[in-house]
Amino acid sequence: MTSVFDLLKKHLAQHIRFDDVQFEVFCKRFKVKQTSRNEILLFGSEICPYMYFVNRGCLRIYMLDEAGRESTRFFVFEGKFGTAFPSFILQEPSMAYIQSLEPSELLYINYPDLQELINKFPNFEKAYLINLEMEYISSIKRIESLISMDANSRYQLLLKDSPALIKRLPSKIIADYLGISQETLSRLKSKK
């Protein structure tokens, strides 16, 4: 029998051991939400209440300046946790927005409940820690690509690491993520 928690179970099982009774306790802290395309889940300057786990679809964490220009910080795809992390952890107003780019199915947990799972269950804490290490590594790689690569190298890296992403997301969003114009992106795509 399939359950809305299957993908979460698979994700946690990569990192830790747990039994069904324990997993039941974990699941009780998560709620389920269906979102529509381009739905905004968090507006800038709000305090981010939730950590999300993507069952289906895709989240985008982005910033919006006063001139209405968007800058994409990260994407979060199926089987991954994600949120406006600084706001969620520090419980202070967010610099970033969260949007579901596609119709999505999300699990979400609030800050006190996540802290309780971390503090009560050493194996859950371990899974959270390993997940954090991997997300931190991703963010370092994003910094590296931003400081040391030109548009073409950034595009080639994305093509190598996340080819599905390029097919799946609108060109406007990918160009913004790479920090280049849509025209430059089209040129790079056609050169391939």
Place this chain on the structure above:
Amino acid sequence: MTSVFDLLKKHLAQHIRFDDVQFEVFCKRFKVKQTSRNEILLFGSEICPYMYFVNRGCLRIYMLDEAGRESTRFFVFEGKFGTAFPSFILQEPSMAYIQSLEPSELLYINYPDLQELINKFPNFEKAYLINLEMEYISSIKRIESLISMDANSRYQLLLKDSPALIKRLPSKIIADYLGISQETLSRLKSKK
């Protein structure tokens, strides 16, 4: 009586409780190293063996491309942990170099010893986790400044968050960190 481990004790005590006997166990895993100005501690393509804690001085984590151009990823100042994190955690060849920008006093711990402290001592694990959350938040803020700010805003942010840094480090290094030329940096400095 002062000890080379005083600053580490102060850092850990921000996050967790521990007694002197336990702290003795932690300290036994760390070694001390004095470095000279501009000493390279890790070359790109080496596997990073150590996590560092800066007692005095400053580390720079940077990348070096084939044309010899440097790009600065992070600085690590007194009272902070730092390393070429992806290489250290994944135990794979590093994309980055580590350099002590100033004559420095460092504590360092190798990967197996750090894992042992994390696995044996729940309070040490908690301190590691909180430290990781804060470092991840710093890296997200660095991404935000890279994707959404112009040179002037990046400089103003650095001036606000880390005024000491601007006085302390060579202009060449700060310009590289901000992703701008030394000429642009001089112009921004004189405008203030």
